[in-house]
Amino acid sequence: MRSLIYIGRRLLLLVPQLLLISxxxxxxxxxxxxxxxxxxxxxxxxxxxVDQLRRQLxxxxxxxxxxxxxxxxxAQGNLGRSWVGSTEVxxxxxxxxxxxxxxxIGGMLLVAVVLVPLAMVSAMxxxxxxxxxxxxxxxxxxxxxxxxxxxxLGLVLIFVFFSLLGWAPGPEGRLGILDVSxxxxxxxxxxxxxxxxxxxxxxxxxxxxxxxxxxxxxVYGAPVFKMVRSSxxxxxxxxxxxxxxxxxxxxxTVLRYAMRNAAPPSIVMAGxxxxxxxxxxxxxxxxxxxxxxxxxxxxxVTTADYAPIQAFVLISAVFTMLVYLLVDLAYFALDPRxxxxxxx
Amino acid sequence: MAFVASKGxxxxxxxxxxxxxGLSAGDRIVVLLFALIVSVAIAGPWLAxxxxxxxxxxxxxxxxxxxxxxxxxxxxxDVFSRLLAAPRTDxxxxxxxxxxxxxxxxxxxxxxxxxxxxxxxxxxxxxxGMLRLLDVLQAFPVFILAMVLVAIRGPGTENVILAVAFVNxxxxxxxxxxxxxxxxxxxxxxxxxxxxRSDLAAAFVHLLPNALPTVVVQLSVTVGFAVxxxxxxSFVGAGIRPPTPELGAMIxxxxxxxxxxxxxxxxxxxxxxxxxxxxxxxxGEVIGRALEPGASSAPRRRxxxxxxxxxxxxxxPAADPQALLAVDRLSLIGDDPEAPLLETMSLSLRxxxxxxxxxxxxxxxxxxxxxVLALPPPGTTVRGRVRFEGRDLETxxxxxxxxxxxATLAAILPNAKAQxxxxxxxxDFMAAQIRxxxxxxxxxxxxxxxxxxxxxxLTDPERRLDAYPHELSGGMAQRVCIAIALxxxxxxxxxxxxxxxxxxxxxxQVLDLMLKLSKEQNVAQIVATRDLGIVAHYCDTxxxxxxxxLVEMGPVAAVLTAPSSAVTHRLIAASRGETA
Numbered sequence: 001m002r003s004l005i006y007i008g009r010r011l012l013l014l015v016p017q018l019l020l021i022s023x024x025x026x027x028x029x030x031x032x033x034x035x036x037x038x039x040x041x042x043x044x045x046x047x048x049x050v051d052q053l054r055r056q057l058x059x060x061x062x063x064x065x066x067x068x069x070x071x072x073x074x075a076q077g078n079l080g081r082s083w084v085g086s087t088e089v090x091x092x093x094x095x096x097x098x099x100x101x102x103x104x105i106g107g108m109l110l111v112a113v114v115l116v117p118l119a120m121v122s123a124m125x126x127x128x129x130x131x132x133x134x135x136x137x138x139x140x141x142x143x144x145x146x147x148x149x150x151x152x153l154g155l156v157l158i159f160v161f162f163s164l165l166g167w168a169p170g171p172e173g174r175l176g177i178l179d180v181s182x183x184x185x186x187x188x189x190x191x192x193x194x195x196x197x198x199x200x201x202x203x204x205x206x207x208x209x210x211x212x213x214x215x216x217x218x219v220y221g222a223p224v225f226k227m228v229r230s231s232x233x234x235x236x237x238x239x240x241x242x243x244x245x246x247x248x249x250x251x252x253t254v255l256r257y258a259m260r261n262a263a264p265p266s267i268v269m270a271g272x273x274x275x276x277x278x279x280x281x282x283x284x285x286x287x288x289x290x291x292x293x294x295x296x297x298x299x300x301v302t303t304a305d306y307a308p309i310q311a312f313v314l315i316s317a318v319f320t321m322l323v324y325l326l327v328d329l330a331y332f333a334l335d336p337r338x339x340x341x342x343x344x
Numbered sequence: 345m346a347f348v349a350s351k352g353x354x355x356x357x358x359x360x361x362x363x364x365x366g367l368s369a370g371d372r373i374v375v376l377l378f379a380l381i382v383s384v385a386i387a388g389p390w391l392a393x394x395x396x397x398x399x400x401x402x403x404x405x406x407x408x409x410x411x412x413x414x415x416x417x418x419x420x421x422d423v424f425s426r427l428l429a430a431p432r433t434d435x436x437x438x439x440x441x442x443x444x445x446x447x448x449x450x451x452x453x454x455x456x457x458x459x460x461x462x463x464x465x466x467x468x469x470x471x472x473g474m475l476r477l478l479d480v481l482q483a484f485p486v487f488i489l490a491m492v493l494v495a496i497r498g499p500g501t502e503n504v505i506l507a508v509a510f511v512n513x514x515x516x517x518x519x520x521x522x523x524x525x526x527x528x529x530x531x532x533x534x535x536x537x538x539x540x541r542s543d544l545a546a547a548f549v550h551l552l553p554n555a556l557p558t559v560v561v562q563l564s565v566t567v568g569f570a571v572x573x574x575x576x577x578s579f580v581g582a583g584i585r586p587p588t589p590e591l592g593a594m595i596x597x598x599x600x601x602x603x604x605x606x607x608x609x610x611x612x613x614x615x616x617x618x619x620x621x622x623x624x625x626x627x628g629e630v631i632g633r634a635l636e637p638g639a640s641s642a643p644r645r646r647x648x649x650x651x652x653x654x655x656x657x658x659x660x661p662a663a664d665p666q667a668l669l670a671v672d673r674l675s676l677i678g679d680d681p682e683a684p685l686l687e688t689m690s691l692s693l694r695x696x697x698x699x700x701x702x703x704x705x706x707x708x709x710x711x712x713x714x715x716v717l718a719l720p721p722p723g724t725t726v727r728g729r730v731r732f733e734g735r736d737l738e739t740x741x742x743x744x745x746x747x748x749x750x751a752t753l754a755a756i757l758p759n760a761k762a763q764x765x766x767x768x769x770x771x772d773f774m775a776a777q778i779r780x781x782x783x784x785x786x787x788x789x790x791x792x793x794x795x796x797x798x799x800x801x802l803t804d805p806e807r808r809l810d811a812y813p814h815e816l817s818g819g820m821a822q823r824v825c826i827a828i829a830l831x832x833x834x835x836x837x838x839x840x841x842x843x844x845x846x847x848x849x850x851x852x853q854v855l856d857l858m859l860k861l862s863k864e865q866n867v868a869q870i871v872a873t874r875d876l877g878i879v880a881h882y883c884d885t886x887x888x889x890x891x892x893x894l895v896e897m898g899p900v901a902a903v904l905t906a907p908s909s910a911v912t913h914r915l916i917a918a919s920r921g922e923t924a
Binding site for chain 2: 016017020021024028031125143144146147148149150151152153155156158159162163164170171237239240241242243244245246247248249250251253257260261275276278279280282283286287297298300301302304309312313316317320321324334335336337
């Protein structure tokens with residue numbers, strides 16, 4: 001019952017948050033000098049079209065009315081048109097969002113599979129040569145990761161693994177030039193290729209994802225890495241771990257219990273980082289030419305294409321809010337002190 | 345040896361020189377590197393050996409050579425020269441933007457902190473509202489927000505500065521606010537309010553200067569971050585544009601050549617960028633350490649020099665063949681080998697015997713118990729021997745030691761609520777403990793756990809098994825720990841302050857329980873406590889510890905009625921409520 005109330009309240013909080021986000025994006029665009037309709041349709045659009053959009057946006061009416069019109073349009077899934085590409089923004093997003101999701105999911109998987117175990121091993125005392133090596137690697141990584149710019153790291157990886165060694169494909173996009181994209185199911189090429197049973201395309205898509213995902217994981221995994229390491233370290237030093245050893249629990253159980261304590265702060269950090277990932281994707285997609293949401297936004301910014309910018313800002317804020325929601329729910333599930341307040 | 349001599353008392357130094365003298369070698373390198381970055385940012389453009397903004401198609405994309413140390417870019421401009429000129433752009437933007445975000449964020453943070461805890465509802469709601477608004481603002485990813493701000497206002501130095509400042513001011517707002525909230529609890533803030541200063545005045549005069557160290561550390565981190573952000577914006581073409589020398593734009597200019605093999609155009613600016621951010625972060629840590637009061641000159645705790653004769657006199661009991669536990673010339677060495685944490689202690693315990701260990705805080709009681717459990721603190725070395733049931737714990741394989749602990753060698757550690765993992769249910773913990781020592785099913789383990797909880801006087805055992813530690817009272821948690829200690833019929837129970845923090849009635853119940861079990865099951869006990877009353881009532885033997893040494897040991901009645909050491913006298917006097 002307590003949990004239902006908590007989850008309900010947390011979901012309810014989403015309403016004012018989304019409301020504020022929509023107001024913020026609305027204000028952001030109205031802050032532009034000039035006529036929003038003209039900005040959205042571009043300098044080349046005919047005046048009749050601009051006038052029609054002006055009426056649709058109720059630009060002749062007071063601001064609250066304009067805001068309502070904006071929300072109405074959003075509710076219909078209408079995000080406006082890109083005047084540069086003369087396409088529906090929502091249609092563009094449907095194509096590009098999966099590419100970004102593929103990058104983000106791949107990067108976070110790498111963090112989970114490579115960095116988190118490394119962090120855990122380096123947090124444990126002892127462990128012989130392997131443990132010492134893990135601690136050295138993790139020390140070096142901790143020093144470097146915060147300072148290296150992601151976009152530059154991507155370029156260095158391209159230089160080393162493409163031009164020098166020839167192990168990875170160059171920055172040619174999500175697939176090789178001769179590859180045919182698989183039938184659209186999820187829009188993520190790796191998944192779609194598997195669904196279609198096309199292994200060659202799958203490997204190609206995976207190879208094209210490798211360097212971008214490594215870059216993303218290396219740079220954005222650092223805070224997660226440091227949090228896992230330090231929270232597991234302090235859990236292993238805590239009174240309850242000493243006690244667990246003093247009463248003779250198995251070493252694996254001791255570790256498992258300590259990991260439970262390290263999990264909540266690590267998950268919060270992973271959530272905060274995920275919130276930044278769309279921002280990180282902007283740079284990495286540009287470097288690797290992945291044609292995702294981020295690169296779309298960069299193109300829109302450099303060509304002053306406002307409808308896509310507006311849509312991207314909105315989506316990234318909503319994405320962040322949803323990630324934070326998931327984090328809160330995960331924390332709730334993991335820490336009984338939140339879900340089962342002190343009752344006696 | 346000259347190195348040691350130079351560390352002797354030095355003359356008083358002032359200001360910068362004194363700070364410098366307090367820094368370690370590594371810290372000094374960081375400071376020098378930071379100074380180098382600042383000087384390049386100031387003087388770099390004048391030091392450049394080649395023109396930094398004039399294209400020369402004849403010199404296009406030359407690899408590094410003696411003429412062009414770091415090669416040339418696709419415009420034929422010397423990369424090294426541009427690299428000297430570029431940091432001025434990035435560092436200036438980052439510095440100005442960071443200062444701007446502090447100037448806006450810090451005062452707003454003070455306001456938010458003051459409003460939030462203000463008794464007037466209007467103001468507290470305003471403070472709350474400010475924070476919620478900030479939440480929404482921070483929902484927009486930093487880079488995207490900055491990019492869009494530049495897109496709206498157009499590229500150019502001022503707009504990049506504004507955008508970078510805008511995305512960073514929430515950091516300082518939150519930082520100052522939380523510093524303020526924690527500082528408000530401190531006495532001097534109360535005092536300022538008591539002598540009638542207004543809240544706002546008190547905040548600005550007293551609290552903000554105190555929050556300054558944290559803000560300064562954050563400043564240098566933010567400068568580094570702002571450099572990265574500026575370069576990132578310029579990289580995607582939403583910041584500083586060529587031909588102005590700027591690191592991000594330089595990297596962008598060389599990006600396509602990376603895939604073609606002309607690595608030098610992008611590589612060096614990226615390294616420079618990484619170095620700047622890296623040094624800024626380290627510099628922040630150095631300042632943080634320097635600003636922390638007393639950080640560099642913390643006196644090392646030293647113990648009184650050992651009294652060898654006295655130690656030898658009391659520490660050499662004859663070897664007892666019936667001993668369950670025999671501690672033989674046990675020493676525990678910490679950081680300083682000259683001042684061991686425990687010094688050549690010997691004692692022994694027969695089955696069913698109850699030994700009280702007394703001493704003031706810091707006398708080494710807990711350390712002794714931890715060493716007996718073969719769980720000395722990390723970083724310490726054990727000398728001498730602990731034999732339990734005739735086996736040397738030091739040389740026992742880890743797996744066997746583990747099977748001993750919690751079974752025949754049971755432990756109760758101080759403050760039961762802190763000993764139980766807050767995220768593990770009592771029942772899960774107890775079942776895991778049982779199954780770590782006995783082969784049985786989960787259900788069987790739970791049944792045994794429930795039975796033991798009833799045995800130590802807890803009602804409704806099923807509910808307790810289902811509970812998390814925070815759902816128990818201190819007394820209940822203590823009983824759970826006793827139950828855990830008794831699960832496997834121990835022969836020795838090591839209890840560190842088993843009743844600290846419990847109220848008097850519960851204390852009594854717990855001790856009676858321990859005594860009863862000791863008598864019924866012939867369990868030997870070592871009880872460390874500051875309370876002589878406990879020892880007098882529940883123990884057969886008492887050992888008095890001081891400064892890591894065993895100063896007196898003997899039957900309780902003898903020691904307490906005719907103490908031979910000054911420490912024991914003082915402890916007895918203190919327990920009677922007299923002053924020593």
